[in-house]
Amino acid sequence: MKADTGTAGAAQADPACRERLPLAAQDGPVSMTISRVARLHRIAAGKLLKGLGLYPGQEFVMMHLWDAGPVRQSDLIKAVDLDPSTVTKMLQRLEQAGHVRRRPDPDDRRAVLVEATDASCGLLTEVRRSWGELEDHTLAGLDLGERAELARLLARVETNLCVETADCPEEARRQALRR
Amino acid sequence: MKADTGTAGAAQADPACRERLPLAAQDGPVSMTISRVARLHRIAAGKLLKGLGLYPGQEFVMMHLWDAGPVRQSDLIKAVDLDPSTVTKMLQRLEQAGHVRRRPDPDDRRAVLVEATDASCGLLTEVRRSWGELEDHTLAGLDLGERAELARLLARVETNLCVETADCPEEARRQALRR
DNA sequence: GCGCATTCCTTGGCCGACCAAGTTAATCTC
DNA sequence: GAGATTAACTTGGTCGGCCAAGGAATGCGC
Incomplete structure (x- = not known):
């Protein structure tokens, strides 16, 4: 395979000499490519984010919080369009990691207000830079x-x-x- | 914000009137779109596969097994390029679901031979059809x-x-x- | 006011996916 | 052939995701 370090992330050997598609996928070549690209892209993003103390997926939540300031959790859920339970658990971890602060909404005792911590705001710049790197890497060679x-x-x-x-x-x- | 239906699967509201990107993502607009497309595509695939008794991700393993017949697990791992532990656990579930059979390799007592069950071969056609549907849906309107x-x-x-x-x-x- | 539906969030369970370790068996070296 | 290395899984843990259910507060109808 690749001159890869042996770690898992290499993905599907080189696409250059990619063998023919599996029989069951013959009717969906683009879908196949999308699936592969999706995985590779997520892995690449994860690698960049790992250095910043974020797990892949958390970026989107943080991005929204940085932009929107304190928001009700339900609004955040709508914004990132994830399952409520996914967001709940992610926020619990983000809170424990110090990236996020949560407090009850005084106007609605069901609701929770979420905001990025000051500490996390330092990440904004780095995430933006990483995201730009990812874009460059992804689109290299395309005019x-x-x-x-x-x-x-x-x-x-x-x-x-x-x-x-x-x-x-x-x-x-x-x-x-x-x- | 959007006139979204509110259901979970809709994802990021309509891309047509997509609000400006988050600040931290401004340098990676295509990456943002890739992430969204990736998720939507996986969800769409998952919906089609669910009716066939497969979870998203398992398709690729099954596709390889249908094509390749009995293979050593290590070869399968190389083919789908996933983490060995991921494949191990997935195969345990696929085996319990009756889609896959595993037996020790007589020539190498470390290794395991994996093959699709006869029952699962009926799925091949349906998976191929679903995959084609997905492709049509994905590429609708593109010449x-x-x-x-x-x-x-x-x-x-x-x-x-x-x-x-x-x-x-x-x-x-x-x-x-x-x- | 009372009851019922909604909304908001949490918990538990399950899967795919990763990493880190660990076990067993083959292989290579001397 | 004994010892070290490598290969082939497994197990356990963690996260992102989903669904299904549940509890708590709000809002609505009457």
């Missing part, structure tokens, strides 16, 4: 036109995947396609 | 040229992400770029 085209195509794919395949078969899809 | 371009760009991204950012700074990168 501006190609990057724009990739962004456009991915945005379209995102739109497609946002609309349920079964529900709202036509109407919602068409609505989502207005761009 | 053949756009699909090819997307595939090309993603392949390049995959290549980029395969080469370590720190190690082998130039040589391996250049080697990987031969395509």
